[in-house]
Amino acid sequence: MRRIVAGIGGLSLAVVLSQFPEYAQQYTQRLGGAVDELRVITEDFDRAAAAGGLDRPTALARYNASNDDFLAGRGTSMTATFQRYDNLSATLARIEGAGAVERLQSLPAYLDTDIGQRTLENYRPAVPVTMEGILYAGGGFILGYLMLSGLWRFASMPFRRRYPAYR
Helix, strand or coil: CHHHHHHHHHHHHHHHHHCHHHHHHHHHHHHHHHHHHHHHHHHHHHHHHHHCCCCHHHHHHHHHHCCCHHHHHHHHHHHHHHHHHHHHHHHHHHHHHCCHHHHHHHHHHHCCHHHHHHHHHCCCCCCCCCHHHHHHHHHHHHHHHHHHHHHHHHHHHHHCCCCCCCC
């Protein structure tokens, strides 16, 4: 019975972990799309500033120094947009340069809650046909099997027969 329960646990965790590479791929695609859109906004702002003979910091300073609340607000908004672009670009570079295990270990640190949440909302499970997916599934099976097997043994300890010690 212990092996059946442990096997079910192993298969369950294998299915769950085998989905990580697909989720990571879908997250990376969404992150790349966000970076691409922010790049367009950033380049457009820089072009407009250059056409006016300004660089980005000078143009932002003019927005922020304005007495017009709308323009000052736009300056603050654009500053936040540039910071988000820089952060997401750096995150994308780290994810694309990470190995399979490193991506699993550090994905929570990379997750932008908005992009991560939208990825989960639209996530579609996939059959793991890549070596990475198969390795995650195998690791998940072994981990799940060992965890439930150990839990089963621990929980059944009080009910085991005790054999007398022969001298």
